[in-house]
Amino acid sequence: MYGMRSRVITLLVLFSLSLLFTACSMSNQQENSEENQSAEQNNNSSEESQQKEETKEENTQESKEKEASYAYAENLDEEVDEDGLTIVSEPDIKEVVVNKQRKLPEDYEPEELIIPDVPFPFDGDQPKKYMQPEAANALEELFKGAEVEGLELYAASGYRSYDRQEAIYESNVNQRGQEEADKFSARPGTSEHQTGLAMDVTSPEMAFKLEQDFIETEEGKWLEEHAHEYGFIIRYLKGTRNITGYEYEPWHLRYVGKDISTEIHESGSTLEEFFGFYEE
Ligand SMILES: [Zn+2]
Numbered sequence: 001m002y003g004m005r006s007r008v009i010t011l012l013v014l015f016s017l018s019l020l021f022t023a024c025s026m027s028n029q030q031e032n033s034e035e036n037q038s039a040e041q042n043n044n045s046s047e048e049s050q051q052k053e054e055t056k057e058e059n060t061q062e063s064k065e066k067e068a069s070y071a072y073a074e075n076l077d078e079e080v081d082e083d084g085l086t087i088v089s090e091p092d093i094k095e096v097v098v099n100k101q102r103k104l105p106e107d108y109e110p111e112e113l114i115i116p117d118v119p120f121p122f123d124g125d126q127p128k129k130y131m132q133p134e135a136a137n138a139l140e141e142l143f144k145g146a147e148v149e150g151l152e153l154y155a156a157s158g159y160r161s162y163d164r165q166e167a168i169y170e171s172n173v174n175q176r177g178q179e180e181a182d183k184f185s186a187r188p189g190t191s192e193h194q195t196g197l198a199m200d201v202t203s204p205e206m207a208f209k210l211e212q213d214f215i216e217t218e219e220g221k222w223l224e225e226h227a228h229e230y231g232f233i234i235r236y237l238k239g240t241r242n243i244t245g246y247e248y249e250p251w252h253l254r255y256v257g258k259d260i261s262t263e264i265h266e267s268g269s270t271l272e273e274f275f276g277f278y279e280e
Contacts, residue, residue, distance in 0.1 A: 070095070070260065071276025085190070094134065094257050096195055097277050100182075100245040103189035106162055110196035113159055118143040121154045121208040130159040132196040135231075135255035139199055142230035142253075151219045154208060156251070157200040160193035184247075192235065197255040215250040224250065228265035231258045235271060243270050243278045 072095065079087045085103045088096060092111065098104055115129045116136035131139060139155065146153045160168075166188035172181035192198045202208045203219040214220040224234060233256055236249035254271070256264070264274050272278040 070263075070274055073097075073276035085187075091195070094197060094255060095260065095275060096197070097271055097275050098190060098192045098195055099272065099277075100186065100190050102277070103187070104162070104194050106189060108162065108189075108194065110159070113196050116140050116143075116155065116158075116199075118153070118155045121156060121202070127159055127161060127164065128157045128193075129155070130196060131199060131255075134257075135197045135199075138231040138255055139253075142227065142232060145226060145230065146219065146222060149222060151222055152203050152205075153201050153219055153223075154203060155199050156202045156208060156210060157193065158198065159196045160191055162188050162194060165189070165191045165194060192252075192254060198235065199253050199255075200249075200251045201253060202251055210249070210251045212248055212250060215248075220250050223253070227253055228261040229258070231255055231261050233261050233264050233271065237268075237270060240270050243272050 076089060078089045081087055081103070086101055088098060088102050088104050090096060091098075091104050091108045110132045112133055113130035114133050114136050115125070116131055116139045118140055120129055130136075143153055143155075165186060169181065169185050169187055172185040175181075186192075200210050201219075201223070202210055202214065203217060205217050205219070206214055215224065227234060232253040234250060235252045235254040236244050236246040238248040241247055255261075256271070260274070264271065267274065270278070
């Protein structure tokens with residue numbers, strides 16, 4: 001009698017333990033996954049949980065790395081071209097890092113580009129009005145937020161194709177020489193504007209120019225404090241030329257998504273440091 005009962009109890013305990021374990025490992029997995037916001041809603045079906053169990057080992061490995069940091073640089077195996085520049089292997093992710101050492105593939109174009117519904121200081125359907133859709137939508141939200149504060153932002157320059165960048169760079173080299181041109185002008189493939197995730201912004205007070213004084217204006221100050229709330233970072237921070245390759249650009253916004261923009265804003269780091277592309 002007792003033997004039977006204790007066996008049943010043992011079975012029950014084992015059963016609930018196994019349920020508990022499944023639940024725990026599932027929620028762990030979800031906490032670490034990128035989609036953790038919708039996680040709570042879909043962990044009921046046991047079929048699903050079994051499927052998840054199967055891929056668990058793989059995912060845990062991945063999420064552990066993610067949890068440690070966003071330093072995805074460590075896991076890349078990328079080609080280097082004849083000029084010694086690294087060719088970006090995942091140009092389509094919003095975490096992409098493009099700089100003077102890391103160039104986009106020559107024929108790279110974002111999958112989709114649209115014109116954000118924001119004011120521009122010029123007319124016409126020009127390529128530099130375009131951004132990737134997710135970034136364009138976020139820019140519209142940012143502009144609305146600024147407008148509520150009585151600020152006047154204008155979008156000055158977004159997408160730039162490889163060919164366009166090549167023409168700009170060559171013209172700068174012709175006028176100023178290569179060494180000088182390299183200080184302020186990006187070689188083709190190395191401009192973040194080619195990703196469709198960047199937008200230079202300005203204001204009437206600046207006469208629509210892109211200059212460091214922008215940070216003295218209400219618009220510039222507001223961006224520095226609030227851009228991250230809309231998924232953008234100020235890409236080229238003051239005093240980080242040795243890391244980013246560029247002087248301070250308070251006007252250059254780069255879309256990375258709200259989670260990352262907030263973390264970067266709070267840590268005060270550059271994109272390069274955040275993703276592990278810069279070692280001191
Ligand atoms: Zn820019």
